[in-house]
Amino acid sequence: MAEERYPIxxxxxxxxxxxxxxxxxxxxxxxxxxxxxxIRVYANDAQKDKILKAFPTAKFDSATTKSIELxxxxxxxxxxxLIVQKKSVEILDEFLSNY
Amino acid sequence: xxxxGHGGKEIVERIMEPSEAKxxxxxxxxxxxxxxxxxxxxxxxxxxxSPLEGFMGKADLDSVCKKMRLANGIVWSIPILFxxxxxxxxxxxxxxxxxxxxxxxxxxxxxxxVEEIYEYDKKEICQAVxxxxxxxxxxxxxxxxxxDKFLGGKITLVNRPKINPPFDPYFIPPLEMRKRFKEKxxxxxxxxxxxxxxxTGHEWLMKGAWLQTYGELSIEKPIVGVLVNAIIGEKRKGDxxxxxxxxxxDELRKAGYFGDHNHMTSLTxxxxxxxxxxxxxxxxxxRTNLGLTHxxxxxxxxxxxxxxxPYDAHKLLESVKDELGITPVYSMNWLYCPHCGEVTSEGLxxxxxxxxxxxxxxxxxxxxxxxxxxxxxxxxxxxxxVMECAEKYGFGSPFVTDEYLEKxxxxxxxxxxx
Ligand SMILES: [Zn+2]
Numbered sequence: 001m002a003e004e005r006y007p008i009x010x011x012x013x014x015x016x017x018x019x020x021x022x023x024x025x026x027x028x029x030x031x032x033x034x035x036x037x038x039i040r041v042y043a044n045d046a047q048k049d050k051i052l053k054a055f056p057t058a059k060f061d062s063a064t065t066k067s068i069e070l071x072x073x074x075x076x077x078x079x080x081x082l083i084v085q086k087k088s089v090e091i092l093d094e095f096l097s098n099y
Numbered sequence: 100x101x102x103x104g105h106g107g108k109e110i111v112e113r114i115m116e117p118s119e120a121k122x123x124x125x126x127x128x129x130x131x132x133x134x135x136x137x138x139x140x141x142x143x144x145x146x147x148x149s150p151l152e153g154f155m156g157k158a159d160l161d162s163v164c165k166k167m168r169l170a171n172g173i174v175w176s177i178p179i180l181f182x183x184x185x186x187x188x189x190x191x192x193x194x195x196x197x198x199x200x201x202x203x204x205x206x207x208x209x210x211x212x213v214e215e216i217y218e219y220d221k222k223e224i225c226q227a228v229x230x231x232x233x234x235x236x237x238x239x240x241x242x243x244x245x246x247d248k249f250l251g252g253k254i255t256l257v258n259r260p261k262i263n264p265p266f267d268p269y270f271i272p273p274l275e276m277r278k279r280f281k282e283k284x285x286x287x288x289x290x291x292x293x294x295x296x297x298x299t300g301h302e303w304l305m306k307g308a309w310l311q312t313y314g315e316l317s318i319e320k321p322i323v324g325v326l327v328n329a330i331i332g333e334k335r336k337g338d339x340x341x342x343x344x345x346x347x348x349d350e351l352r353k354a355g356y357f358g359d360h361n362h363m364t365s366l367t368x369x370x371x372x373x374x375x376x377x378x379x380x381x382x383x384x385x386r387t388n389l390g391l392t393h394x395x396x397x398x399x400x401x402x403x404x405x406x407x408x409p410y411d412a413h414k415l416l417e418s419v420k421d422e423l424g425i426t427p428v429y430s431m432n433w434l435y436c437p438h439c440g441e442v443t444s445e446g447l448x449x450x451x452x453x454x455x456x457x458x459x460x461x462x463x464x465x466x467x468x469x470x471x472x473x474x475x476x477x478x479x480x481x482x483x484x485v486m487e488c489a490e491k492y493g494f495g496s497p498f499v500t501d502e503y504l505e506k507x508x509x510x511x512x513x514x515x516x517x
Contacts, residue, residue, distance in 0.1 A: 009461070011470040033455050034435050034473040036465070057337055061460045069464035070337065076468055 005042040006060070007067045008051075010076050010083075012037035023084050041079060041089050043068060047096060054099040102277050104388040105424060106173035108150035110273050113143065113255045115210070120257035121516055124200045124207055128191055130183075135241075137203045137260075137513075138332055138368035139179055142385075144209065144256035145272035147367060149388045154181035156251030157217040164227035167380070167419075174422045176380040177372055178224060181211070182245040188216065193250075200257070203513045207258050214252035221245060228377050231406055238372035238403075260511035265492075266331070269345050270511075271365045276326075277390035279363070285324040287312050289393035289428055290386040292401070294330050294371070296339045296347040296485055296497070298462045298477045299442050302356060303433040307444065308395040309361065311428045321360040326391060331510055332370035338499045339463075341510060343488035347481045354480035365389075368510075375399065375407035376415035380423075383416065387424040397430045432456070435475060442475060466497060 012020070012029055017037060020026050029037040043051060051068055052058050059070045071079075082091040104110040115123065132140070142148040150173060155163070158170040160178050169175045183193070193199060195216050201209045225232045225239040234240050262270040271279065280288055289312040291305050305325045313323045327348045331341055349364040351357050367385060372378055378401035386394050396416065398409035416427045431446040435457065438450040448454070457476060465472050471482050489497040494506065 009464060011465045011468040013468075013470040016470075033457055033461075034437070034475040036470075036473050036476065059337075059460055061458055064456050064458035065461055067461070069460045070467060071464075073468055 003044055005044055006048045007040040007042055007065075008071065008079070009067055009069065010039045010041060010080055012039060016080060019080075019084055023087065025084065025087060028083070028089060039080070039083060039089060041083070041092060043092055047092050050096055050099070054096075102274055102390070103424075104146060104149035104273065105384045106150050106169075106171075106422075107424075108173075110146040110149045110388060112146055112272070112274060113152060113253070114145070114259065115255050115257050117258070117516060120207070120210075124210060124257055124516075127198055127200045127210075128193065129200045129202045129207070130187075130191060130193075130211075131205070132201045132203055132208070134333065135370045136181060136201070137208065138370060140201060140203075140209045140254055140256065141260060141368050141511075143179070143254045145274075147273060147385055147388055148179060149273070151175075151179060153212070153214075153253035154249075154251055155179055156215040157219065157249070159251070160219055160224070160249070164224055167377070174380065174419050175384070176377040177228060177374060180245060181250045183248050183250060184246040185248060187246070188248060201254075204509075206513045207516050208256070208260075208513050210255045210257050211250070212252045212255075213250050216248055216250055218248060228372070229374055229406070236373070236403065236406060238374050241370070241372060258513055258516050260513055262511045263508050265342055265346055266366060266510050269329070269349075269364055269366045271389075273388045273390065276365065280324070280390050283324060283360075283363075284320065285322055287314075287316065287323045287393060288326050288391045289323070289395055290382070290389070290391045290425075291325055291327045291395050292330065292382055293327060293348065294338070294344060295459055296343050296466075297351055297481060298457065298459070298472075299475060300433045300457060302351060302478070303442050303444070304395060304397065304430050305351075305357075305362075307433070308393070308428045308430055312393045323361065325357065325362050326386075326389070327362070327364040328386060328389065329364070329366045330369050330371060331366045332368060334499045334504065336499050336501070336504075339485075339497060340488060340493045340499055340503055340507075342492040343485050343497050346488060347484050350481050350484050351478070354478060356478060371401065373401060373403035375402040376412040379412035379416055380419065383423050383425045383427070391425060393426045393428050395428050395430050397432070463498070 028039050032038045057070050061069050101109045162170045163175050167176050197213045199211050200207050201211050221242050222232050225242050229238045289308045309325050352362040400412040431444050435455040436443050436448045436450050438453045485497045494502045
């Protein structure tokens with residue numbers, strides 16, 4: 001069985017979309033919720049637990065979307081910048097090494 | 100004409116005029132109360148909790164626990180209790196038969212005629228009301244936090260609370276609310292219980308319930324309304340701030356998604372117990388007293404964790420429906436279907452593989468990122484107002500923070516008795 005993976009939704013407004021386009025990364029966006037753009041960074045079980053522990057406001061939405069929600073904005077901003085810098089959504093190991 | 104509330108009893112406000120109050124409370128012992136008790140004093144004295152006239156005595160508590168009824172047989176599901184410790188009782192020298200003055204924010208608030216001082220097993224209360232004794236259930240936690248003695252007796256408000264802006268227009272007690280409904284010419288009104296800033300899923304819950312409530316009535320004139328009744332009580336970090344909840348709910352009317360002819364927003368002071376089915380019955384009682392005829396219930400109404408099944412509340416409501424003065428309206432969830440290109444009910448659309456469900460948590464996460472969701476999901480006027488509330492009332496955040504808890508203006512103030 002494949003390991004369960006849980007998305008972190010980084011919501012993309014025009015400002016973020018512009019940065020992605022400039023970096024040639026517009027393809028990373030998926031559309032979710034009536035066309036709202038999102039980049040999804042996937043966490044495995046261990047990463048999920050680490051995130052929920054490091055950021056007490058964060059919540060695992062087990063009922064509806066099975067995603068990790070309510071990370072503070074500055075945390076999402078840092079993740080987003082790392083994605084642009086690394087040109088990939090595989091950033092969690094590096095990101096979490098600081099916590 | 101008498102206004103009849105829950106249990107077929109007339110709703111009577113238990114409020115003394117200030118001139119009389121000043122005389123009556125002279126020389127009485129003064130006991131400060133916490134916010135939960137202050138909220139309940141308002142609930143009792145304005146008739147939100149009719150037919151209760153005060154905090155429960157042992158016979159009522161015992162009957163509520165064992166039969167979900169007051170001692171007089173009227174359906175009642177949540178204990179309304181006043182607690183004190185043995186030490187406090189002896190420090191203040193309070194005994195049965197005394198009248199005392201309850202103070203809030205250091206000013207006289209209510210007269211309490213202590214008829215009875217008693218004990219009751221808190222575990223038994225928890226098992227009866229919440230169906231569990233686990234202290235991680237927030238209702239049990241609240242019960243275990245009671246001190247060891249309970250005081251029963253009548254409450255009379257001696258000093259009306261001053262409701263602070265922006266909440267003041269939304270505090271509409273039962274007798275006043277019933278007048279407003281008559282002025283509007285509404286013959287059916289459906290309650291929407293909330294502690295949320297509305298996304299379109301909530302908006303459609305209300306619209307769907309309005310349609311269900313309208314039923315066979317004539318459509319010549321608008322005669323059915325939705326009453327948003329926001330619960331204002333203890334806040335937790337991460338909740339929407341109260342100001343954003345009440346103003347954004349009303350914004351749905353102001354921005355034209357509803358109108359004066361079918362929508363009104365109000366508040367009730369109450370600290371949620373998350374008692375699921377029992378809380379659903381309590382909400383029915385509250386809204387009966389407010390003059391409503393119908394009440395919306397979704398799945399797992401007022402539940403928490405996995406303590407209650409999604410339809411437990413509906414079953415309990417059914418079991419006492421002949422004794423409740425309000426008709427339950429059951430709601431299915433609404434979601435976005437890209438195929439339909441609209442928000443639709445899960446009971447209607449069959450593009451199941453394409454459904455995009457959205458929870459309050461996901462919407463909060465979008466708002467937290469400062470991203471404006473599409474208007475089909477979240478109304479732009481509501482988004483702008485949430486952000487405005489964050490600046491104006493939330494110290495930069497639309498969600499409750501430590502700073503908000505510490506520095507916010509209280510929803511109501513009790514001022515010196517003039
Ligand atoms: Zn569809």
